[in-house]
Amino acid sequence: MKKTTATALVGVKEIARRANVSIGTVDRVLNNRSGVAAKTRERVLEIIKELDYQPNMMARRLASRRSWQFAVLIPAASTETGYWNAPLQGIKQAANEIRDFGVTVQVFFFDQNDKTTFTTEANNIIKQGFDGVLFAPMFEEESLKLLKKCHTAQIPYVFINSDMEGQDRLSYIGPDLYQSGYLAAHLINYMVQDQQQILIVNISKEMGHHHHLLKKEDGFRAYFRSNKRPVQLLKTDIRQTDYQSVKSKLTKTLKENKVDVIFVTNSRVATVARFLEEAGHVNIRLMGYDFLAENIEYLEKSVIDFLICQKPQEQGHKGIMALYNSLVLGLPVEEIQHMPIDIITRENYHNYRN
Amino acid sequence: MKKTTATALVGVKEIARRANVSIGTVDRVLNNRSGVAAKTRERVLEIIKELDYQPNMMARRLASRRSWQFAVLIPAASTETGYWNAPLQGIKQAANEIRDFGVTVQVFFFDQNDKTTFTTEANNIIKQGFDGVLFAPMFEEESLKLLKKCHTAQIPYVFINSDMEGQDRLSYIGPDLYQSGYLAAHLINYMVQDQQQILIVNISKEMGHHHHLLKKEDGFRAYFRSNKRPVQLLKTDIRQTDYQSVKSKLTKTLKENKVDVIFVTNSRVATVARFLEEAGHVNIRLMGYDFLAENIEYLEKSVIDFLICQKPQEQGHKGIMALYNSLVLGLPVEEIQHMPIDIITRENYHNYRN
DNA sequence: TAAATTTTCGTGTACGTACACAAAAATAAA
DNA sequence: TTTATTTTTGTGTACGTACACGAAAATTTA
Secondary structure, X not given: OOOOOOOOOOXXXXXXXXXXXXXXXHHXXXXXXXXXXXXXXXXXHHHHHHHOOOOOHHHHHHHOOOOEXXXXXXXXXXXXXXXXXXXXXXXXXXXXXXXXXXXXXEEEEEOOOOHHHHHHHHHHHHHHOXXXXXXXXXXXXXXXXXXXXXXHOOOOEEEEOOOOOOOOOOEEEEOOHHHHHHHHHHHHHHHOOOOOEEEEEEEXXXXXXXXXXXXHHHHHHHHHHHHOOOOEEEEEEEOOOOHHHHHHHHHHHHHHOOOOEEEEOOOOHHHHHHHHHHHOOOOOEEEEEOOOHHHHHHHHOOOOOEEEEOOXXXXXXXXXXHHHHHHHOOOOOOOEEEOOOEEEOOOOHHHOOO | OOOOOOOOOOOHHHHHHHHOOOHHHHXXXXXXXXXXXXXXXXXXXXXXXXXXXXXXXXXXXXXXXXXXXXEEEEEOOOOOOOOOHHHHHHHHHXXXXXXXXXXXXXXXXXXXXXXHHXXXXXXXXXXXXXXXXXXXXXXXXXXXXXXXXXXXXXXXXXXXXXXXXXXXOOEEEEOOHHXXXXXXXXXXXXXXXXXXXXXXXXXXXXXXXXXXXXXXXXXXXXXXXXXXXXXXXXXXXXXXXXXXXXXXXXXXXXXXXXXXXXXEOOOOHHHHHHHHHHHOOOOOEEEEEOOOHHHHHHHHOOOOOEEEEOOHHHHHHHHHHHHHHHHHOOOOOOOEEEOOOEEEOOOOHHHOOO
16 A cells, blocks of 8 residues: 555656657657657667666557457357357457457347348448457358458458468467367267267257367267277267257167267257256266356266366457457467367366356 | 547546536545535536446556555475466466556565475565565464464455465465365276276375375365275375385385276376386376476376366466455455366367466 | 634646657758 | 758647645634
8 A cells, every 4th residue: 555656667758868859759769650860769769678668558548549449240149059148258358358448349249040140240340340350250151251351451350269261360269179079089988998889969950060060070089090999989960959859869869779978069968968867867978068057057967977168258258359469459469279178077167267 | 440539438527527526526536535525425426327437547547656566475486396386477477467557566485395484585575565465375373473464464465375264365266175186086987997996196295285185185085985986095195206216105006906096196196107107007097286297298198197287377367366456456356266177188288278 | 794714626737658730950952 | 052841859738537735615713
């Protein structure tokens, strides 16, 4: 609670004094504006380095009239899947943190089942003219159109959740799907005996999600291929997400095969858990994705053994911060930011941060 | 890149205008200083609420002369164990982030093997008069003395890494040791068959660490007690940390017992890994603690199956932020902040953030 | 009621930087 | 050399808040 004057750190004034110039000149050098004689600039630059001058962000922001408008385009969190609530929360949190720095974030939503909504909102974004865009490139063709427009308008863009390589995005923030499947297999490898059977379950209505699931499955299979473990991999695709559909399909599959472990490639694992519980399959191990309330419920009951999660909320946060760091602060930004692959169990979910 | 005037958000000036008072009065109300007539204060307060006034942190900080000095007292990172490097980094990072807000952080180190160094540094801290203290209460008696002094000097303090309950600390930030042991047991439960033997290994010279290890062991045993799995738990304490000591002790133990899984209760797991590798015990599963380079090496080689880690770097970061949030921003701070218990494998360590 | 005192309020300056504008210096054109 | 032009540099004001100081209003005292 002392009231000492803060930071005897140097500012433009001190630099100006030492260089025998006015603060105006120092300012010009710092923001490398034109109109400074070469040797004056050098002299000032030298003193800046010598004093290890750190600009005062507070004052800088206060004096600057510049404001930044970021646009976000992500799927609306449907009742179908609440997944996108998490990234949205992260986005809002980040927006809140940097509001004082002159950044406003506007969020646009599209319908995962309707490509045209993506295009409509994308056009709105372009029309309004933002300084940066964060979006989920869920539809390839439509996304390409959007980023082309961003490109001509010189607007940097960041991908979230899924990537389109080689599209000189500022950054990609999202999961490493293949690797997460590989990790899942590693965990399951501890749970199975030789000759046992593992069932891979894809539950998804939307085709758009499908390659997501396939990448995880690829990683999953790759693990067993590389370690040559003598286990059987079965697979079933369920194209309806309601409980009855899942139940009937699984009933059939489990009747025909002796399954020891089930790996669900997305957050729909709770539906499978419900089935296993109701059907009394207590000996089947279960593993799936995402920190959702319904999943945690079954994790708590030990119906689900593990959940894998890649911090969706933090993805949103990092997405906004990538734009902020690059555009506002002028810092370099990592091109690919894979989220950590978290393993959630009955013991550690309490303190998990999404 | 637009140059619109930032944030048409209201400031003291607008409030003053609407309330028919000067900004001075508004300022007095905001910082509830004395010298404002009751009804004037009310009127201003009402308008403030009505306009949902958010003070501009930039301007506030710029105008304020107040500075904050935080002290940190943690073990020096010895060559023995580099663990405390991680919290230190987090502390430095946090210090960096809030430097512009007038906070300076000064770090004091003590020797884990010498209680007197703790007391010496603690006295230095009290003498200098800080606004907040973050420290690792490693020695009970000495820590009690320190916090008593803090108490009389009205200095809030935060515990890191280990807790002393009921000492009205501002916050505790650290691992949940019992739970992490419990989780370890859960994982190991997948790896063992009935009747197999699990060896618990404590490697530590310093008695101060011992209750740390015991808590993990407690959790570990509790798991098997509660699920009644018919496995054997063996245990060995190794009071020397050098490789030869570990080797000879383990050689003896493994000769006398058929061990299937080894659980090392701290970061010394790499030493055990080295032994297992050199002795050719390829069938013994191994698990231990902490994201250290030497451990990762054996994780990569699959000698270690899992590592458990509780984000030591983030612990340091959160410790400083707890002081900052409470003292500078006046925000409420959670009293107990248990870190997430992370499971690190060969597949996910690449993107792990300590 | 006037003077003295206390309470309440308004004004001015500062924080460190950005930026517009004016002044000075250097250079080019006459 | 003088004038015109360009380049370089200095000055002033603003950002939103904190705080010291002094002015005005209200209250008490004489």
